[in-house]
Amino acid sequence: MPDVAVPNAAAPAEWGRVRPGRRAADRVLRAFSVCVSAIGVLALGSILGMLLFRGLSALGPGVFTTVTPGPGSQDGGLANAIAGSLVLTAIGIAVATPIGLLAGTYLAEYGRGSRLAVSIRFVNDVLLSAPSILIGLFVYTLMVAPFGTYSGWAGGAALAIIAIPVIVRTTEDMLSLVPATLREAGAALGAPPSRVITLVTWRAARAGIVTGIVLATARIAGETAPLLFTALNNNFWFAGNLVGGVSNLPVTIYQFALSPYGNWQELAWAGALLITAAVLILSVVARHVIRKDAVR
Amino acid sequence: MSAIATSEKVMAHHEAGRARISHGGFDRAFRAASLGCALLVLLVLVGILGATLWGGWPAFREFGILGFITGTRWNVGAEQFGAWPAIAGTLASAAIALVAGVPISLGISVFLTQLARGWMRRPIATAVELLAAVPSIIYGMWGLFVFAPLVAAFVQVPLNAVVEGLPLVGTLLYSRVPSGTGIFTAGIILALMIIPFIASVTRDMLDQIPPVLRESAFGIGCTTWEVVRHVLLPHAGVSIIGAVMLGLGRALGETMAVTFVIGNANRLSPSIFDPGSTIASRIANEFNEAAGLQLSALSALGCILFLVTFAVLILARLLIARVKRI
Numbered sequence: 001m002p003d004v005a006v007p008n009a010a011a012p013a014e015w016g017r018v019r020p021g022r023r024a025a026d027r028v029l030r031a032f033s034v035c036v037s038a039i040g041v042l043a044l045g046s047i048l049g050m051l052l053f054r055g056l057s058a059l060g061p062g063v064f065t066t067v068t069p070g071p072g073s074q075d076g077g078l079a080n081a082i083a084g085s086l087v088l089t090a091i092g093i094a095v096a097t098p099i100g101l102l103a104g105t106y107l108a109e110y111g112r113g114s115r116l117a118v119s120i121r122f123v124n125d126v127l128l129s130a131p132s133i134l135i136g137l138f139v140y141t142l143m144v145a146p147f148g149t150y151s152g153w154a155g156g157a158a159l160a161i162i163a164i165p166v167i168v169r170t171t172e173d174m175l176s177l178v179p180a181t182l183r184e185a186g187a188a189l190g191a192p193p194s195r196v197i198t199l200v201t202w203r204a205a206r207a208g209i210v211t212g213i214v215l216a217t218a219r220i221a222g223e224t225a226p227l228l229f230t231a232l233n234n235n236f237w238f239a240g241n242l243v244g245g246v247s248n249l250p251v252t253i254y255q256f257a258l259s260p261y262g263n264w265q266e267l268a269w270a271g272a273l274l275i276t277a278a279v280l281i282l283s284v285v286a287r288h289v290i291r292k293d294a295v296r
Numbered sequence: 297m298s299a300i301a302t303s304e305k306v307m308a309h310h311e312a313g314r315a316r317i318s319h320g321g322f323d324r325a326f327r328a329a330s331l332g333c334a335l336l337v338l339l340v341l342v343g344i345l346g347a348t349l350w351g352g353w354p355a356f357r358e359f360g361i362l363g364f365i366t367g368t369r370w371n372v373g374a375e376q377f378g379a380w381p382a383i384a385g386t387l388a389s390a391a392i393a394l395v396a397g398v399p400i401s402l403g404i405s406v407f408l409t410q411l412a413r414g415w416m417r418r419p420i421a422t423a424v425e426l427l428a429a430v431p432s433i434i435y436g437m438w439g440l441f442v443f444a445p446l447v448a449a450f451v452q453v454p455l456n457a458v459v460e461g462l463p464l465v466g467t468l469l470y471s472r473v474p475s476g477t478g479i480f481t482a483g484i485i486l487a488l489m490i491i492p493f494i495a496s497v498t499r500d501m502l503d504q505i506p507p508v509l510r511e512s513a514f515g516i517g518c519t520t521w522e523v524v525r526h527v528l529l530p531h532a533g534v535s536i537i538g539a540v541m542l543g544l545g546r547a548l549g550e551t552m553a554v555t556f557v558i559g560n561a562n563r564l565s566p567s568i569f570d571p572g573s574t575i576a577s578r579i580a581n582e583f584n585e586a587a588g589l590q591l592s593a594l595s596a597l598g599c600i601l602f603l604v605t606f607a608v609l610i611l612a613r614l615l616i617a618r619v620k621r622i
Contacts, residue, residue, distance in 0.1 A: 026519035033411055036403035041423045043488055047438045099333045106330035120334050123341050126609045131549020133576045134344050137598045141347035194326035222431025225551040229583050250433055257437050276434050283429040
């Protein structure tokens with residue numbers, strides 16, 4: 001990065017001629033930038049430190065083997081919450097992947113610059129940062145209120161709606177990176193567009209698309225707000241058909257952390273450590289893949 | 297020889313013909329499926345608006361749209377619901393988040409693009425990006441158990457001693473119960489949460505500016521501050537506002553972290569250090585136990601949140617998109 005080195009290298013010779021006011025403004029900017037960057041890093045460090053400090057001591061084999069305790073009972077674990085979270089996330093990703101993949105494919109391969117594609121792309125970008133609690137309200141109206149019962153399916157659907165925009169966006173970005181010559185080569189062999197897409201462009205963009213799915217998983221794994229009124233939460237094993245409340249890690253953490261019981265709070269810390277570790281590992285892996293892809 | 301020719305003939309007759317028919321069908325189905333999935337994205341947006349409007353309609357009808365928005369009482373027992381305390385809490389916490397978060401985000405992006413050496417850039421950029429990946433409930437726990445006690449001890453108590461009895465600031469900054477939870481703490485946590493988003497968009501914008509502009513400014517003897525102030529900022533201009541709006545959209549709708557630290561008071565308090573509530577935290581807190589008109593009022597709150605957030609996000613995307621096209 002020679003462009004960064006230039007001002008620094010030139011500084012000593014010039015330093016004496018810079019007016020004090022200009023020099024002060026410059027130093028203030030530099031000091032400010034360094035300080036706020038340190039704040040960012042410290043905040044992350046503080047959050048991770050807190051989780052490790054409080055979470056590791058609460059983490060034992062019992063956390064994974066016993067179900068969440070009722071109010072006032074001793075010990076207990078998070079087994080049902082962990083399993084429930086895995087199920088809900090799996091449903092969310094299983095629903096979101098085909099929809100997101102196809103929608104992203106439409107934007108990159110069929111719609112491109114058409115008015116419809118432009119508006120769908122725009123709406124998708126907006127949905128990327130939509131408040132997740134509103135998605136919870138939407139799914140409640142759609143899937144909980146009519147049936148009169150909370151369910152894992154509603155929770156999974158809410159998570160899917162959050163995951164879809166992420167998958168659409170990365171799929172479209174990755175597909176538009178595939179060189180047009182590949183598609184032309186496929187078309188020249190007589191393959192119809194659907195074959196070119198499934199056999200050529202999807203394969204060429206596979207790593208990037210998978211990355212998008214991993215990022216979406218990381219995004220929904222820690223989501224709490226949309227599960228509050230869809231999957232709900234409880235302290236026992238959920239039914240096999242997922243009707244009725246499905247216990248899950250985020251809502252369990254929310255309820256336990258704010259509770260007055262010592263063992264509940266301990267479990268909240270253990271759960272917080274587990275979920276953050278999972279989410280951060282997924283995002284780091286995804287980032288690593290993207291970077292390798294970009295280099296290649 | 298003849299065997300090959302025969303099999304080629306067979307293929308030409310059967311395989312190729314059949315394949316073309318099935319290809320054609322699959323092709324149309326595939327196209328229709330991808331169009332359908334893309335339309336589903338539009339449908340979600342319409343669905344959210346429809347669901348909240350439909351659910352909130354009884355409350356809007358009961359109190360009137362304006363009456364609901366400006367109503368200051370939220371009394372479940374008396375079936376009296378006004379949205380203003382929650383709206384004011386949402387706006388106040390988001391404003392605090394912007395005031396604290398925007399300078400920090402800009403500082404980080406200046407540091408990462410202008411000041412950091414090669415080896416520092418990657419780890420710091422990664423750390424800031426990981427802040428975006430941390431689930432919001434973790435921010436809530438951190439805010440409640442780590443940050444709120446610090447606010448109570450190092451901000452509220454000393455500040456109380458200074459401002460007590462003074463006009464205006466005496467009410468605005470005075471905390472009756474210095475517990476650390478309140479609108480101010482929520483705003484700071486929100487600031488931390490929106491920093492990664494603002495910083496990463498701003499950083500992309502600064503990276504897109506042609507290096508020759510900076511180099512020529514440095515060449516005529518500008519300091520880093522002058523390059524940032526007179527070359528980079530004017531150039532990135534509108535898109536930085538877009539990035540800030542994006543952060544604002546996030547801050548307005550954030551739920552779990554705020555619910556942990558805002559104190560969840562139903563009344564509107566004049567001080568930013570007192571407990572309050574936001575639209576999202578009110579919905580998260582009350583929705584499961586609500587019925588009848590309260591349920592409808594919460595949906596109506598959701599509808600207001602939808603309109604405000606989406607207006608902000610749409611504006612943000614328009615501002616960012618406009619610059620990208622240039």
